Amino acid sequence: MEDEYPLLLDTFLSDSQLRLNELHRSRDLVELGHAAHSFKGSSGNMGALRLAQLCSELEQYCRQGTLEGVDAHVQRIDGEFALVLELYAEERARFPR
Numbered sequence: 086m087e088d089e090y091p092l093l094l095d096t097f098l099s100d101s102q103l104r105l106n107e108l109h110r111s112r113d114l115v116e117l118g119h120a121a122h123s124f125k126g127s128s129g130n131m132g133a134l135r136l137a138q139l140c141s142e143l144e145q146y147c148r149q150g151t152l153e154g155v156d157a158h159v160q161r162i163d164g165e166f167a168l169v170l171e172l173y174a175e176e177r178a179r180f181p182r
Contacts, residue, residue, distance in 0.1 A: 091180040097131050098173055105166055108143075108159050117155065118147035124162075133169045136162065 104124040111117040125140035143158040 091177060091182075093131075094173055094177040094180075097127060098170065098177065100127060101166065101170070105163070108162060112152065114147045114150060114152065118144050121147065128169070131173070133165075133173075136165045136169050139165055 101124065104120060104127070107120040108117065108124070111120055121140045121144040125137045125144060128134075128140060129137035139158070139162045143155070143162065146155065146158055
């Protein structure tokens with residue numbers, strides 16, 4: 086795992102940006118719920134537990150069946166992801182390419 090850690094970071098950083106974009110584009114509750122679920126899993130696997138929790142909350146909110154308030158949930162995820170992105174980008178910089 087140690088040798089693969091930089092690749093894991095690269096994958097998480099690029100994949101997470103795609104998942105965040107999905108959250109912003111989605112206006113269908115099922116699609117949004119799937120995107121939140123996927124983002125939750127990858128965030129949790131990488132130790133970004135607050136981000137995973139926010140994604141879990143969005144996923145649960147989607148199950149309730151309304152789009153009202155979704156933007157506020159996505160904005161909270163945006164804010165947390167900005168913090169995670171900065172920390173993980175710094176972590177990635179520790180390893181030569």
